[in-house]
Amino acid sequence: MKIVYFLILLLFSIGLKAQNISEINSGLKLPDSLSYDTEIRIYQGGGITNYSSMLRMFQDNSKKWNSEFFEHFNAVEPQIIKKEIKPKSDSDFVFQNFLRSYALDLPTMSKIGWKLEKRNDIEIDEGIDKRGKSYKEYYTSSSHFYAVDGESFYIEIRAYNKTNSFSYANPDYYLEKYPEVDELQFMCEILDIVRSEFNIWKKE
Secondary structure (H helix, E strand, C coil), X not given: CEECCCCCCHHXXXXXXXXXXXXXXXXXXXXXXXXXXXXXXXXXXXXXXXXXXXXXXXXXXXXXXXXXXXXXXXXXXXXXXXXXXXXXXXXXXXXXXXXXXXXXXXXXXXXHHHHCCEECCCEEEEEECCCCCEEEEEEECEECCCCCCCCEXXXXXXXXXXXXXXXXXXXXXXHHHCCCCXXXXXXXXXXXXXXXXXXXXXXX
């Protein structure tokens, strides 16, 4: 049995890379590692623009909650806009909702590539080879939807002495195509929390 995959590698290469994150952090004057025991950073970027943004929510050493929104314009003269923002609900409630959506456990998108495919029927290839000998082989294949452009998100979170980081390209698009994939469901839940609580990254 021969297995044929039509996996588009571009699906997982689009978006925010570790190097991009370091550059953004440098521009924002933030360390690459999370600074507090309870903290989440959600980076948004991708596409063909020179714009990226980041939501940072953390509980400082005095147990006070802080929320910051950074906008980063990577031009000849990089421009950074920082805003102190507040969620509509209590900050601890919001952070717990992130945890409820498995932010501490979600894998990165490349780890679930096998779920983001449509299985095709098994194909049969049969005939006579050059030596006059008959042959029959079976093939499996899969089809993939992919977005050439769009938003990418990279998330880092720390809580309860545990850290996690993961990235997803165009999660809303892929959830429409694969609504049964729970990792996409939870990733989009996280984004919906951000959209409803902080009024940013609204769907067009």
